[in-house]
Every structure is written in structure tokens, then in C-alpha cells.
Amino acid sequence: MQTTNNILIDELLHIVESTTVSAKKFKQLSDAQLKFKKSPESWSVLECIEHLNLYGDFYLPEIQKEILNAEKVPSASIVKSGAIGNYFANLMKVKDGKLKKMKSPADKNPATSELSVTTIDRFLKQQELLKQLLLQSRTVNLTKTKTSISLTRLIRLRLGDTLRFLVYHMERHIQQALAVHS
Amino acid sequence: MKAESEFTKKLISSFEKATEQKIISKGQFLIKEGEVEKHLYFVVSGAIRVFYLSEFEEQTIRFGYKGSFINSLSSFIKETPSEFYIQAIRKTTVKQISKDSLLKLVNEDADSLRQYIQLLEILVTQQIDREIDLLITSPYERLSRVLQRSPQLFQHIPLKYIASYLRMTPETLSRIRNS
Numbered sequence: 001m002q003t004t005n006n007i008l009i010d011e012l013l014h015i016v017e018s019t020t021v022s023a024k025k026f027k028q029l030s031d032a033q034l035k036f037k038k039s040p041e042s043w044s045v046l047e048c049i050e051h052l053n054l055y056g057d058f059y060l061p062e063i064q065k066e067i068l069n070a071e072k073v074p075s076a077s078i079v080k081s082g083a084i085g086n087y088f089a090n091l092m093k094v095k096d097g098k099l100k101k102m103k104s105p106a107d108k109n110p111a112t113s114e115l116s117v118t119t120i121d122r123f124l125k126q127q128e129l130l131k132q133l134l135l136q137s138r139t140v141n142l143t144k145t146k147t148s149i150s151l152t153r154l155i156r157l158r159l160g161d162t163l164r165f166l167v168y169h170m171e172r173h174i175q176q177a178l179a180v181h182s
Numbered sequence: 183m184k185a186e187s188e189f190t191k192k193l194i195s196s197f198e199k200a201t202e203q204k205i206i207s208k209g210q211f212l213i214k215e216g217e218v219e220k221h222l223y224f225v226v227s228g229a230i231r232v233f234y235l236s237e238f239e240e241q242t243i244r245f246g247y248k249g250s251f252i253n254s255l256s257s258f259i260k261e262t263p264s265e266f267y268i269q270a271i272r273k274t275t276v277k278q279i280s281k282d283s284l285l286k287l288v289n290e291d292a293d294s295l296r297q298y299i300q301l302l303e304i305l306v307t308q309q310i311d312r313e314i315d316l317l318i319t320s321p322y323e324r325l326s327r328v329l330q331r332s333p334q335l336f337q338h339i340p341l342k343y344i345a346s347y348l349r350m351t352p353e354t355l356s357r358i359r360n361s
Contacts, residue, residue, distance in 0.1 A: 060237065
């Protein structure tokens with residue numbers, strides 16, 4: 001994938017706006033609705049959101065740290081994907097509104113945590129932080145800046161790809177959460 | 183807040199007369215972030231905690247159990263949205279009075295006003311103690327300072343919340359407790 005900082009950041013900000021709106025709507029559901037599971041293996045709304053919080057716990061401080069040390073560039077700069085980063089980002093992307101079932105890593109499984117409406121509040125705070133980081137990323141070299149990933153320490157991804165992965169992954173699970181009551 | 187002045191006695195008796203009683207089950211909230219605190223609570227039984235939610239964790243800042251006065255204080259004073267949550271750690275009964283009733287009691291006579299100021303002074307010094315707590319690097323010393331102030335803390339509050347209050351992991355807290 002090749003585009004400019006401006007185009008990529010605008011696309012990602014747009015998704016974050018809409019997931020924020022969905023998350024705010026979830027706050028109006030009752031406790032029982034938030035914890036409702038369609039089947040024993042599937043996730044409740046709160047579990048979908050806690051899963052995203054667990055990713056945010058890893059990625060937001062990591063992205064924050066790398067932005068601080070990153071090279072500044074004009075916002076019209078070209079940003080290029082790496083092969084692996086592009087693969088992961090596209091894997092997460094929702095295609096034609098359909099969700100393919102995937103397995104999550106065990107350490108990101110929300111089923112064991114204590115969940116309440118504060119799970120959503122925490123998500124909304126993470127969304128705010130993510131928005132700030134996206135705005136800062138507009139003038140950062142998204143190709144040369146690298147970030148660690150949660151899956152393995154062996155590779156580091158380009159910041160542009162990490163942001164795409166994180167936001168697409170979020171869009172995916174918010175759609176999953178919306179489907180719980182549709 | 184546990185100073186036994188005439189005013190606190192009067193305050194407690196007005197709580198005892200208060201008809202507004204709330205029973206909240208474990209995990210339920212007395213107030214959430216963003217709501218304006220309109221009440222002062224007196225804990226009849228159970229245990230509650232005040233916490234601040236960041237992007238990454240819930241930071242416990244205060245506890246209340248049988249006999250404590252508690253609320254989201256800055257919201258109550260300034261009538262602005264609360265920055266804190268107050269949640270029941272287990273099934274808890276509280277009595278509540280409104281800000282108006284409290285102020286009526288405070289302004290009843292000069293003695294009440296003086297004793298109310300004393301109560302606030304105690305609170306200010308407690309906050310300073312807490313500020314020092316958070317500046318101390320040694321986890322062991324942080325724990326011993328808190329135990330000196332509230333020796334019965336572990337009888338009322340589960341370890342994981344005390345760990346959060348002390349800004350350490352539950353693992354660290356049990357290790358230093360046992361050493």
C-alpha cells in the first residue's frame with residue numbers, strides 16, 4: 001500500500017470517529033445486555049471492548065514513545081507499507097461488512113477479567129488518546145519509524161502499518177460488538 | 183474522617199435520622215465520572231472505594247467502611263462533574279444527606295461552623311499525608327505508613343484494592359506483607 005500521511009490519517013480518524021460513536025451508544029445498554037453472550041464461546045459487548053482495551057494497553061504507550069523520537073516530515077509525504085505490516089493490516093480490515101472468524105492470542109482473551117461499564121469508559125479514554133496520537137502522526141515519518149508488536153519480539157512494523165492494524169482491528173471488534181444485539 | 187467532635191456526633195445523628203438509605207450490591211456505583219455529586223454519604227455497613235479511571239487502569243484513591251463519611255468531594259464542593267467513581271467492594275448500605283442539609287447543620291451556630299472547619303482541617307492534613315505516601319519510593323514504607331493510619335485496613339478491604347491504593351501490584355503487596 002502507498003499513500004500520503006494526510007490521506008491515511010484522515011481515513012483512520014474517520015474510523016475512530018465512528019467507533020467512538022458506537023461505543024457511546026453501548027453505554028446506554030443495561031448491564032445484562034452488555035454481558036449477554038449469543039453462545040458460550042462468543043463474546044459479549046463488554047468482552048469485545050475489553051479485548052480492544054488490552055491491545056490499547058500495549059500499543060498506545062508504544063506508539064506514543066516512538067512518535068516522540070520520530071523524524072518530522074510534511075503531512076503530504078508518501079507513506080509505504082512493509083510486506084508483513086501490510087499483510088497484518090489487511091487481515092484485520094473488514095471486507096464488505098463481513099467478519100471472518102479468527103482466533104485471538106490467549107493473553108488478549110477478555111473472558112477472565114472483571115467487566116463493567118467502566119470497561120467502555122476506559123475504551124473511550126483510549127480512543128481520545130488514539131485520536132491525539134493520529135493527529136501527531138500526520139507530521140511524522142510513518143515509513144521509517146518502527147514500533148514493536150504484541151505478537152513477537154522478532155519483528156518491528158512501520159508506524160503507518162501499526163496504526164492501520166490497530167484501527168482496523170478496532171473497527172472489526174466494534175462491528176462484532178454491534179452484531180451481538182442485531 | 184473519624185474525629186469525634188460535637189459536630190461529628192451531630193452529623194452522625196442527622197444521618198441516623200436521615201430517611202434516604204441506599205443499598206448497593208457489589209460492583210454497583212454510588213457515583214460515576216461525569217455525574218455531579220449531590221450527597222454526603224455515611225457508610226452503615228459494607229465497604230466502598232473511590233477510584234480514578236485512566237486509559238490504562240483504575241487507580242484507587244480512598245476507601246470507606248462502617249462509620250466513614252465519603253463522597254466525591256471536589257465535585258460536591260464545586261458542583262462540577264465528578265472525576266471519580268465510587269463503587270461498592272461488597273454489598274454496602276449507606277445513608278445520604280444533601281448538600282443543603284449539610285450546610286444547614288454547619289450554619290446552625292458558631293460552634294458547628296468551627297467544628298466543621300476542624301473536620302476540614304483534618305481532611306487537609308490527611309490529603310498531605312497521602313501526597314507524601316505517593317512520593318515515597320520504598321513499597322515497604324508506603325505500606326507501613328498506611329497501616330499506621332488505618333491498622334484495620336486489611337480486615338475491611340481486599341488486598342487487590344489496597345495494592346492499587348498503594349500503587350503496587352498485588353504480588354508485591356503480598357510479598358512485603360509476608361516479609
